[in-house]
Each structure stands twice: as C-alpha cells, then as structure tokens.
Amino acid sequence: MISRPRDLAGRMAGRRTRDDGYLRETFSLPREKARAKAxxxxxxxxxxxxxxxxxxxxxxxxxxxxxxxxxxxxxx
Structure with missing residues (x-):
C-alpha cells in the first residue's frame, strides 16, 4: 500500500476527537446557498x-x- 501525506493526515484526523465544547457542522454548497446557510x-x-x-x-x-x-x- 502506497501512503501519501494526505492519507496519513486523513487517518489522524479521523482518530482525533475534539472535546473543546463546540459542536461543528460541515456543509458543501454553491456560493450563494453557502452564504444563505451561514x-x-x-x-x-x-x-x-x-x-x-x-x-x-x-x-x-x-x-x-x-x-x-x-x-x-x-x-x-
């Protein structure tokens, strides 16, 4: 299996749990819809x-x- 830095970063991010008290939501929208959603x-x-x-x-x-x-x- 060939590993790239991007693969390693993805695995590490998957393991990390943020316990800083914040709730996060990620969206992927066209520009105008993104503005409206924000x-x-x-x-x-x-x-x-x-x-x-x-x-x-x-x-x-x-x-x-x-x-x-x-x-x-x-x-x-």
Missing part, C-alpha cells in the same frame, strides 16, 4: 450567546464552498 446559522445561534462562527472554509474544484460552522453546545 447567515441562517448565525441568526439561529448568535455569536454573543453561542460564540458561533465560521471555523474554516475553502472553494472546491467544482465551484462549491465547503465550510465548517461551530457553536457552543448551550448558552447557559
């Missing part, structure tokens, strides 16, 4: 209460935007 997410989970935001994003070769939104589990 706005909707931030409206439902305001930054002041949930510390929500876009954690990461990238443009895929097919033109879609892949992005990860994060928020705290609760505002209490």
């Amino acid at each position: 706005r909707d997410f931030l409206t439902r989970y305001p930054k002041q209460a949930y510390m929500s935001g876009v954690e990461s994003w990238r443009e895929l070769p097919d033109g879609n935007i892949e992005f990860t939104m994060r928020r705290l589990r609760s505002a209490d």
